[in-house]
Amino acid sequence: MMRLNDLPEFGLALEPADQAMLGTDGLGEVGDFLRYVGATHATRLVSLPALAQRLGLSAVLVKDEGERLGLGSFKALGGAYAVATLVREEAARQLGRPVGFADLGQPEVRAVAQGLTFGCATDGNHGRSVAWGAQLVGAKAVIFVHGGVSAGRVDAIASYGAEVVRVAGSYDDSVAEAARVCAGHGWTVVSDTSWPGYERIVTLVMQGYTRMVSEALGQVARPPTHVFIQAGVGGVAAAMAAHCRLVLGEAERPRIVVVEPARAACVLAAAEAGEVVRLPHGEPTVMAMLECQEASRVAWRVLARSADAFMTVDELDAVAAMRCLARPGGEDQAVTAGESGAAGLAGLLRVADDPGTRAALGLDGQSRVLLFVTEGATDPVRYRELVA
Numbered sequence: 001m002m003r004l005n006d007l008p009e010f011g012l013a014l015e016p017a018d019q020a021m022l023g024t025d026g027l028g029e030v031g032d033f034l035r036y037v038g039a040t041h042a043t044r045l046v047s048l049p050a051l052a053q054r055l056g057l058s059a060v061l062v063k064d065e066g067e068r069l070g071l072g073s074f075k076a077l078g079g080a081y082a083v084a085t086l087v088r089e090e091a092a093r094q095l096g097r098p099v100g101f102a103d104l105g106q107p108e109v110r111a112v113a114q115g116l117t118f119g120c121a122t123d124g125n126h127g128r129s130v131a132w133g134a135q136l137v138g139a140k141a142v143i144f145v146h147g148g149v150s151a152g153r154v155d156a157i158a159s160y161g162a163e164v165v166r167v168a169g170s171y172d173d174s175v176a177e178a179a180r181v182c183a184g185h186g187w188t189v190v191s192d193t194s195w196p197g198y199e200r201i202v203t204l205v206m207q208g209y210t211r212m213v214s215e216a217l218g219q220v221a222r223p224p225t226h227v228f229i230q231a232g233v234g235g236v237a238a239a240m241a242a243h244c245r246l247v248l249g250e251a252e253r254p255r256i257v258v259v260e261p262a263r264a265a266c267v268l269a270a271a272e273a274g275e276v277v278r279l280p281h282g283e284p285t286v287m288a289m290l291e292c293q294e295a296s297r298v299a300w301r302v303l304a305r306s307a308d309a310f311m312t313v314d315e316l317d318a319v320a321a322m323r324c325l326a327r328p329g330g331e332d333q334a335v336t337a338g339e340s341g342a343a344g345l346a347g348l349l350r351v352a353d354d355p356g357t358r359a360a361l362g363l364d365g366q367s368r369v370l371l372f373v374t375e376g377a378t379d380p381v382r383y384r385e386l387v388a
Contacts, residue, residue: 050330064378073375075125080133081208121174124153131162151371224370230343233297259347289340
């Protein structure tokens with residue numbers, strides 16, 4: 001299913017707060033954090049010329065986030081960065097002096113961090129990032145997971161010293177439970193989705209994501225003409241759309257196509273309703289990292305103004321895209337992509353087979369398409385089963 005963005009907001013200027021957080025100004029802070037953790041190198045950008053030729057395109061480029069900070073996904077840039085920023089700010093408040101990322105190892109700053117607990121809900125990758133960030137600065141983390149999160153992903157979160165709490169129901173149920181428990185204990189929620197009154201921290205998470213977009217733009221000779229980007233609550237799609245728009249301008253920015261599982265298309269539902277809506281919890285999707293029933297309000301605010309189209313893919317589409325990347329044709333390099341990480345390519349493959357949709361998006365032999373493999377094999381056992 002495809003919907004072009006015909007909302008009244010499309011093309012309007014971004015909110016000043018979103019411009020400040022998701023443009024070039026925020027990148028400096030993210031860069032300081034990455035220097036602190038000793039990880040300033042860019043993840044690889046892979047060109048797939050054989051696939052591009054098969055699809056009738058000029059280029060298909062894949063930004064591979066599977067090795068980001070050793071955590072297996074782009075989420076490493078978001079939750080951990082937000083945790084470290086919040087510790088800096090609290091330490092500065094308590095100590096009465098500026099505190100930079102380079103100061104996080106100081107004993108007095110560590111003492112502040114030890115008194116803080118950060119909580120979040122997760123499908124797997126965001127919680128892993130928050131847990132790692134808390135361990136990095138010496139704080140505590142409590143991560144809430146729903147029943148659909150695999151044992152492998154739970155173990156990965158726990159390996160960073162976090163307490164993991166199982167919650168009955170869906171991802172959105174775990175979001176509500178995390179907010180309830182954290183409020184009761186005075187803990188800080190570091191969520192990758194937003195709700196009324198909760199915006200700044202989720203925007204910090206999104207600010208971290210702009211690093212991979214900035215890297216990708218710096219790795220190409222010319223900006224891409226199209227980006228197919230997957231969405232759960234919409235945070236990474238919004239960060240990518242906003243950053244491209246702010247850095248490249250309206251004339252040079254790529255067309256943004258947001259791709260979701262048909263079984264959890266909360267951003268598409270917002271596009272159809274013209275506002276954020278909550279979907280009923282239905283059948284689980286193999287794209288577990290994207291299984292969300294309600295879009296982030298901050299992300300939707302950006303996407304309503306900056307995304308060109310919204311579409312869905314089916315379960316078999318995602319698996320086919322995983323296999324396409326794992327066993328490419330010609331001389332193309334293989335890329336390891338989890339189910340959710342391959343969703344952007346799944347969207348491109350569907351569109352490429354539909355002449356009408358191709359024409360509507362201006363996808364032709366001159367098009368340079370950028371994809372983001374947002375996760376590698378974060379659950380290796382499941383990955384091997386699906387690509388076999």
